[in-house]
Every structure is written in C-alpha cells, then in structure tokens.
Amino acid sequence: MSTVPHDVAGWVKLSPGAVAVEDPAGGLTYGRLAARANAVADELRRRGVRPGEVVAIELPRSADYAAAILGVWQAGAVALPVDTTLPPERLRYQARQAGVAETLSVVPQASGPEPLRLGAVRAGDRAYILFTSGSTGRPKGVEVSHASLHNCVHAVADLLKPDSRERYAANHTFAFDMSLVELFVPLSYGGAALVTTEALQARPDRLVAWLEERGATVVHATPTAWRSLMPYLTPGQRELQVVCGGEQMTARLADELAERAGRVWNFYGPTEVTVWCTAGLVGPAETDPVPVGRPLAGYRIHLIDREGRPVPDGEQGEIHVGGQGLAMGYTGMPELTAESFTEHPEYGRLYRTGDLGRMRPDGQLQFDGRRDRQVQLGGYRVELGELESVAQDHPLVELAAAYALDEGLLLLVQGQVTGRALRKHLATFLPSYMIPPRIETLPSFPLTPTKKIDRAALLTWATG
Template structure:
C-alpha cells in the first residue's frame, strides 16, 4: 500500500487518506474542494489535514479513538474528516440540527472520547466531555517530520479494516444503532467506480447531512478519483439554492434522495441541465418521474442506487433507461465487491422471478453494530459457501439476467424521505410521555410522491394530550425525521388476530379525527379551544396575500387551507414539502423565503407577512426583517 510519502503508479484501493495523498502528489494544483467563495487544491487539502492531524495527536487522540465531528457543511468538514483518519481516529458525525439529547445518546453509544468542530456549535450542541474547536482558517503549518517520515507511526494512515465512520440508523428498541464502516469498504465503493461515470474533471455536489451515509459517496467518490467536492454551505438548502449551487460551480455529479428527485422532476428543474450523472436512492423510484426527466434531459446518466448503511451506502445499482420506465424500475445488480442472494425463510435460494429476502455479502459489509454483539450476530451471519452475509429484511426478486426488483419489507421498518425508520423507536419515545398509554406509528401516503410519518396515541387517564404539545416534546429529543408529521389521538389501537397492532388498519384511523384531540383537517388541534388559542379563530377571511399563500399550501398538502392561523406542520407538512412550497412562492410571487424563515413563521398569516415585507423591500419601501409575531408563533 503506498503512503503519502512514496506514491506508486496506481492508487491503493484500501485507504482514503492514501488516495488523497496520491492525488496531492500527482496533481497538487487540481481543485479538491470548493466551498462558497473559497477553494482548496489537493496539495492544500492534504497539507491542512496533515497539520490538523498532528494537532489532534498532540491533544491525545490515538489510533482507534472515536471522535465526534460537529460542524456545518464546509471545507473544514472535509479537512477534519481526513485529519481524524490521519490521526488514526474513527469519525462519528453529529448533526447540528439534532437536539442535544440525541447527540448525547449517539456519542455515548459510540464511546466518543472527544468532540471536535465549530466553536459556536460546541458551546450550544456538543455532548458532554472534552471538546476541541477547529480553527477558523485551516492549519497551514508544515506537519512535524516524524508525522510524515516514511515508517512513522501514522505515515500509512489507518489500517484498511479499521473503522472509518460510525453512522447511526433507527433502532427498533428505542436505541439507535451505530454502524461501524471500514476504510476498505468505502475505498472499494468509490475507487474508479464502474457503476457510474466519474473522472478527475468532474465536480460532485456535497449537500447531504454528514450523518446521512449518502455524504460518504458525495465527498469521497470525488476525492478518491481526483475530482472536486462542491460543498453546499446553506444549512437547509431550498430547491433554488441547490440549482444555483450546481450552476455556479459547474457541478456534474449529484446524489438526490428519491423523494427529492421526485420533487425536482415534477418541476422539470433546471438543476438537471448542467448535470451529467444523477444518483438517486432511499425509496422506490417512480417510473413516470424518471421518464419525464430522461425525456427532458436525454444526456443524463440516471443511476438508481440501493443499499442499507450496513452495506456501505450502495449494494446494488442500475442505470435507468427509457425502456425501464415502462414498468417497475429495478435496483440493479450488486456492485463494487458486493454479492446478492435471494433466499426463502429457510435460507435457501429462490428461483428467478420468485420473491425472497435479500441477503448481501462481499467485502463492503460493515464491521457490525458498535457495542451490540448480540444484534451484530443476529443480522450478520457466516454462510459456509458465501461467507459473511447481512440480512437486509428487504423483499426482492431476481430477473433471469440477474437484475433485482424491490418489493417491500419483511418487517415494520419504513423509509420516509430517504431516512430508514424503525417505528418502534418513535413509539418508545411517545410511550415515555406521561399522557400517553400506548402508541403506534406507520406511514401515510396521501399521494404517490408524498410519504408522511403518522402516529396514533391512546391517552392515559387524565387530560387528553394535545398533539402539538406531544410533537414539540418529541422534537426536543429526536431528529426531525423521527418526529411524526401527523399525530392523532384514538380510543384504542387496532389489533390483528395475534393480538399485535394491525399497522395496515392504522391508515383507516386517519379519517377518525375529531374532538378527541386529534389533528383536524384544517390544522387546528381539535381539542377544546375555548381558552382563546388560535384554534378557536373563525375561518377567513383571507387577505389577498394570505389567499395566495394558502393556494400554494393547498396544492402541496393536498387539502383545502382556509384559515390564516392554519399551521403548516399541523397540516402534515414536512421539510420536503416546504422545499416545494418555497419554490412555488418564488415562482408565483417573486419572493425568496429561506427554510429558516419558513419554519420560523409556519402559519398562513405569518408567511403572508414575510411575503409582504419582502415585496415592499424589493420596491425600496423598507428593509426586510422578520414579521411581528402576531399569530401566536
């Protein structure tokens, strides 16, 4: 394996730091990272990461230490990841948007010994324990000689089978699962990939949260191949933000969750025009959306990717053609060292065309679940013929040519907007609330392109819980994707013949909203609102601007919005629908609303006031600022 001081004619496939070092010596002046108005060449990236690695080692970081990383997306994020690996540490990404208790739980689960990151975030969101603020500017001093000398303790970087990341997925027991992913697995996924086109002249968009395993592809597919990473530094980018980022920096390769791709496809977004390759994944890809995009942008290489975190981002992939769009779009064949086995309940292969559970093997399986040997043994098994396998829980079938089709799950796990969710984790959090006797969570699909996490709770004796109050408490403990978009109070939960919750029957309860405290169709609580809360306000009349906002909401939410105090979140709105609404407001009213403003004033009246101020400011009548909080938010 080559080290950064002794490059070979070909990069090693077993270490990302070695790959970056190889490119830094071969093409030192090539663009590596673009971050807003700043850039880093490969030589600058390697020098900054080596210097920071030395700083980390002087602070006591040792090989194998789990170190949390808490930063907004930026060039410093890329430098810090690389530095942690050169220091021998395991990177545990944390999301600045997650509640602090959630980050505390993840850090404890991973055995974090130090948290590094942005100084302000460390003050406000870091888990307990030692912290280290990253410098505002990258380290530029030369590393110490013993840190790069051939044969030095860190010269070769991390061992190929050592953990590079610990990334967390939803857990069925209410406890998230930390998945340890090896350097070798990531390097094999991204090095000279055969499943898509990627050259040193490409620019890859990095816009996913660092805690989402798609970010592994976004950053390291570029840097492993001498290409450039384009970092979207907007914390919650709108559809327009993403399009501008792609256009401004000449991005050629991008990953979008399937749900985001569907939103972009509906709008025939101009984001596709500069791109050559788009990878989608997370949920089933709708054929009609894929067909529309390929017809409008026929040069586009559209890749449908599939893979749980345990299989290192992607296990299979399929390049989508116009012919595929006549039916169900497949998830393709195994890629980059992965193997796929379709088995029955007894672990025997099923014939082509029949449904079975997908078991994934090969060299890119994760190391298992951190600190969870029993769970690791349950999900990862050793087969006498095929070696180590991971049981995905996904139902697939194989076509005669080896291409796989996806058909659903063997258990209750769901995917919502690209996030893997164990309903039991949300149910556990709900049952912890004193007003809740029982809870069940499922997915509601009001339209083919909209999936919403919905919860049903049975009240404990005493006052009926208010859905908005329950959601607020969950939001203080769980990441946003685990907070139900809709919450309904019911008398009891439907059970099947085995006495278990009948999740298919839960959807029928959505029509049972009423005076028991459930969310009403207009966004009001439904509970007794005689206390003067906004829920008791009369319908309309809406001002012209409020009506314009309500019309945009109605189209995205799939319901009539008639009240100025209607709340976007209470109506089942979520971050992806917010992207669509802000894009429509920009198109129809000529006003740019950031997602921060959108969620800061989530009522019709509040957003109409934002629109009015923005329009007046555009005409020079006043300076834009947040509207007065006149609607109770």
C-alpha cells in the same frame, strides 16, 4: 491494501495545485486540503487522541469538512459525523454509545500546500460510525472499516468513470452515508467535490443555479429531493450524470430525469453495506417498479426465504448482501450484530437487509419493500417501532401505533396526552423528520384475539 486516504494522498502528490473541494465561500486545492488535514491530525494528537478512539465531528457544511475527516483518519481515529440539528438527548446517546473521546468543532488553519501525512491508517481499522434509526427506540451505530469504504468508493467509480475533470455535488448531511461517496469518489480520482451549504439547500433554485455555474458533472439525491430540484434543472445536459438512491424511484421520475441528464442511475444499499451495493442505468421507458440494477464490484446479492434457502429467479425473497463492503457491525450491540450479520453455510458472511426483492429475467434486482416496519422518508431510514417506543415513554401514553402514509407519518396513541404535549416530548428525542404531522388520541385500541394491537383495524379507522 490501499485506503481512501492513501488514494487522496496520491493526488496531493500529483496535483497539489488542483481544486479538491469547493463551497460558495471558496475552495481548497489538494495541497491546502492536505495541510489542513495535517493540522487537524496534529491537534487531535495534542489533545491526547489515540488510534482507534472515536472523534465526533461537529462542523457546519463547508470545504473544511473533507479536511476534518481526513485529519481524524490520519490520527488513526474513527470519525463520527454529527448532525447538530438533532435533539440534544439523541446526540448525548450517540456520544455515549460510540464512546466519543474528543469533539472537533473547528478546523485549524494551515498555510500549505503540504504532502498528506497518513500516519496510522490501516485497511482493517474502523473508518467511521454512522447512526441509523433503531426498532428498540435506540439508534444503531454502524461501524465501517477503511477496507469496506475503499471497496464501495471504487465500485461506484467503476460505473461512473470519474477522472480529474469531474465535479461532484456534495449535497447531503455528513451524518448520511451518501455524503461519503459524494466526497471521496472525486477525491480518490483527482476531481473536485462541490459542497453545498445549508443556505443553498434551503433554496432549490439557488442550489441548482450554483451547481450548474460550477459545472457539476455528477449529482446524487433521493427521489424526494429530485422532485424538488426538477423545476430548476436545465434540460439536455448531456455531460451530467444523476444518481438516485435512498428511496424507491418511480418510472415517471426516471423519465423526467432522462430529459435533463446524459445518464441516470438508480442505486440501492443500506448503511450496513457501506452506502451502495447495487446500481443500474435507468432508461426513459422504464415501468414501475424501476429495478435497482446489478451488484457493484466486490458485492454479492442473495435472495433467501424464511427457511434460509435461495429462491428461484422471479420469486420474492429477503435481500441478503455479501462481499467486501459489509460493515463491521453495530457499536456496543453484539447481539444485534450477530442477528443481522449472519454466517451462511454456503455464502459466508451476509447482512440481512430486511428488504424484499426478486431477480428479474434481465438479471437486475427488483426492490419490493420492507419485510419489517422500517420505512424511508426523504432518504432517511425510519423505524416505526422507534417512534412508537419514544411515544410510549411519555407518562400519559399507554399504547402507540405508527404508520407511514402517502401524506406522511401518522401516530395513534391510547392515553390522556394532548397532541401538543406529545410533539414536545417527541422533539426532545427524535429528529424533525420523525415528528408525525398527524397525531390522534383514542380512548382505547382494538386488540387481536392474542391481545396484540390490531393494527389493521386501527389503520382502517384512521383512513376511513
């Protein structure tokens, strides 16, 4: 079975002089990309990295990132893309949990062009680990194989129909799974990835201007990001395809995007199913809730009730995903893996998403929200339980309750801590998007008759 590195190697051979990856400082042809990836693999082997070991990638956003990931794979190792803006304690935890053997912070220079030396790249091996928020206060490292990544990349390509003329925007942090599609769909089909820098992302007007100048034909973003980009997008770009995902799309956003692009897609999928598992074209006359489409090639969707039975079309059930794109599990968490990746007697191995949905009469999946207390903020998955757990680790906090409101996260605590002190504590362990803008301290929490926190009463107090 082929892998993404094998696909890229084919284009290195066919079109070594074509542009593969570009950033505002310049670009790399396929031949030079291969030369730098070969240099990365040689350097890792020199450091003693063995096949199957984990290599953390700590690099700024640039064209070199593609060379770094390919080089890790060529060495037979597992890539752990790292978001260096996270608190040090969280980064240390991720490194321990993943068993990091080496860290790559510089891409060796190489003259090139060269063929891509694949080394020990096998479909069944781990390709990467990405960490997501965990309900116990500990992030979860999702392990994904080369086979699953290859399936997802080609399933997305089946819809978007890329070729060597395509220029994909790579807008997302490389520690976010959407970035893998942005990089490797174009590189698997001879196109180019346009890597935006942190400086561009801080200025939506400049970001849009650079992408339009470079002729971007496909742009992925979360609904929150699209709303910030909308004022700067040129209307009527018939060659542009826009992809929405990571949060729930609204009909209003669909209408606005349809005025600016030739095709608008709504994608759905948690990290545990390798980026995406469903997608659908969105028209200008959608109504809320906007559907998330049909299963991608190689995926299956099952809606199952609490007793494990399939629900009839039109009725709500928990979304379970099967097929070739499932992750291998959570690194170092066998019990959680067994709980989340189940063996159904009829459908085989499934991932329990915790999301609710229903099948519409037109055969499209409708997303109805979370079964548990996980929410999406700006495209990031946030476990409210993790925020509460970290807050309660503060010695002056007795109880904590977190909520996701329209205006952002709200954290209510019982104890003697000040909001300033608690924010400092939270910032030591959590990324900035998980620090609530509003923290309230109460002398005591209302409780239910069973001595549990009365969350409904708390929310009524907070919003009343």
